[in-house]
Amino acid sequence: MLGCLYVFVISVVIFSSVSSEAQMVPAVYVFGDSLVDVGNNNYLTLSIAKANHRHYGVDFPNQKPTGRFSNGKNAADFIAEKLGLPTSPPYLSLVSKANKNSNTSSFMDGVSFASAGAEIFDGTDEHYRQSIPLTKQVDYYTLVHEQMTREVGTPALQKHLSRSIFAVVIGSNDIFGYSGSSDLRKKNTPQQYVDSMAFSLKVQLQRLYDYGARKFEITGVGALGCCPTFRVKNNTECVTEVNYWSVKYNQGLQSMLKEWQSENGGIIYSYFDTYTVINDLIQNPASYGFADVKEACCGLGELNAKAPCVPVSKLCPNRQDHIFWDQFHPTEAASRSFVERIFDGSSSYTSPINMRQLVAA
């Protein structure tokens, strides 16, 4: 009797100590913008939104730029690590290989459709060439779905997809677009604009659901007015209006998600409040291991925020203690810190459940 219990306890301990490194879900499918782009834009010939030059990737072996808008890894890499998986490869890299040797079975191992500059809205034609907007990312996913159906059949695919994570990190570029366009601001009040963002996102989420997705990790936008590019416009302080729009969008997003879940059976989601996390980090950097919350690591001029990260830009030596890598993007260290909270964060950061609970659900 006692022996039996002993064996039971041992096996539980072994199982739980291994499980953090073992693969926790079949695959991750990633949608979004530069916060999670792992190289799709390198394949867009006309795009100027590329991180394929120095100093991007400066903290990778051989300082290799990969298309990530970071000094090293980004949130997509850390999410994959947490789940015990390799980072889902860029869709455009897979299809360009598939054209050569017609092997696309790795779609089953996860795919990233994320593209720097992508918005929830489709944008203008000119913009369209620069990035893959969300609608187009979901179009690509439906092609991937067709291919996987041919490979494994509908029942096996549905089982696979219903256990996989669909990560959606988008919205910042729509807000930057609103901030940068007096025309958009004339035509829409902030409330109308963010409501329309949430509505358009819902349409794309529904398409993912209709094509088998069930477990969603969805992030709100950060305190966008605190990006270095805005701080230099306000004596290094955050721009209030842009933060206000960010909060408004996150509120709209949360009510949309609740409504959307109530309209469809079987949706499980985890919402991550990027705004609150960044705000806490900015208020109290030392307790998170950071020292500089204002300056970009790579750039030129005041706060290194007057120019993008290009080969002639200045590069800070202490990338571990900065939260911003360039005018808009977090450092690898900050992304790691965010994903810790995405995965295990309390209900003030992630609701109604965190990613660990999403995986287990």
Ligand SMILES: *[C@@H]1O[C@H](CO)[C@@H](O)[C@H](O)[C@H]1NC(C)=O
């Ligand atoms: C196709 O890819 C899968 C996994 O990525 C691999 O196991 C298989 O051997 C490949 N097949 C060919 C013909 O290259």
Ligand SMILES: *[C@@H]1O[C@H](CO)[C@@H](O)[C@H](O)[C@H]1NC(C)=O
């Ligand atoms: C500039 O920063 C100050 C201090 O945080 C804030 O009160 C003010 O509203 C900001 N100005 C703008 C234009 O955002």
